[in-house]
Amino acid sequence: MAEPEREPVDRDKRTTLRRFAALxxxxxxxxxxxxxxxxxxRSAIAGYVSSTPxxxxxxxxxxxxxxxxxxxxxLRRLVDAxxxxxxxxxxxxxxxxxxxxxxxxxxxxxxxxxxxxxxMVMALLSEPKTTGSAIAEHLDVSTATVSxxxxxxxxxxxxxxxxxxxxxxxxxxxxxxxxxxxxxDDRTVAFADRADELIRYDY
Numbered sequence: 001m002a003e004p005e006r007e008p009v010d011r012d013k014r015t016t017l018r019r020f021a022a023l024x025x026x027x028x029x030x031x032x033x034x035x036x037x038x039x040x041x042r043s044a045i046a047g048y049v050s051s052t053p054x055x056x057x058x059x060x061x062x063x064x065x066x067x068x069x070x071x072x073x074x075l076r077r078l079v080d081a082x083x084x085x086x087x088x089x090x091x092x093x094x095x096x097x098x099x100x101x102x103x104x105x106x107x108x109x110x111x112x113x114x115x116x117x118x119x120m121v122m123a124l125l126s127e128p129k130t131t132g133s134a135i136a137e138h139l140d141v142s143t144a145t146v147s148x149x150x151x152x153x154x155x156x157x158x159x160x161x162x163x164x165x166x167x168x169x170x171x172x173x174x175x176x177x178x179x180x181x182x183x184x185d186d187r188t189v190a191f192a193d194r195a196d197e198l199i200r201y202d203y
Contacts, residue, residue: 045060048060049078049096053095053109054094055113056089056092057075057095060095075095082098085097089110094106096109105176107158108173111152111153112176116141116149117152117153119138119139122177124167125174126191128167130165150165174195174198178192
């Protein structure tokens with residue numbers, strides 16, 4: 001039996017690499033990419049990290065359809081060059097453009113890269129007085145999941161639970177969600193489209 005045709009996969013990979021390589025070439029990280037035969041993959045990683053800050057290693061590798069060793073090599077080169085930086089977030093190592101985000105923003109992005117915390121943050125930004133049970137129903141998760149997520153966010157210094165759930169620096173969350181909406185999901189894009197309605201001056 002003939003082997004299945006693989007060219008479409010290769011073409012998709014090349015298209016993805018070129019798309020993110022273009023972002024890398026247009027980003028401040030371009031000077032760190034170099035002009036060697038490896039530059040397409042490295043520029044794609046630079047573009048990906050620039051447009052998807054807080055992504056962890058496996059997501060970068062999988063979204064760009066790169067090998068593990070290849071991804072490790074280029075990330076290491078970019079880190080060594082001072083183009084990007086990495087920070088541990090629990091069991092994940094997350095990558096960011098160097099010197100662009102505060103510690104609070106890095107922690108916030110780490111949690112926004114997770115579905116339940118991101119959904120919870122958007123629910124609280126939309127309705128600050130919403131309850132844990134209402135959030136659980138909206139996200140289709142258990143109230144225990146919401147409670148545990150709130151505890152994690154509080155431990156990270158992103159939320160307080162003194163009287164209900166209150167986000168710290170809600171304006172920073174709004175900025176990150178709007179600026180990088182397309183790197184999350186369609187629900188975040190819809191949230192970003194109506195973000196102007198959510199800005200309050202009494203946070």
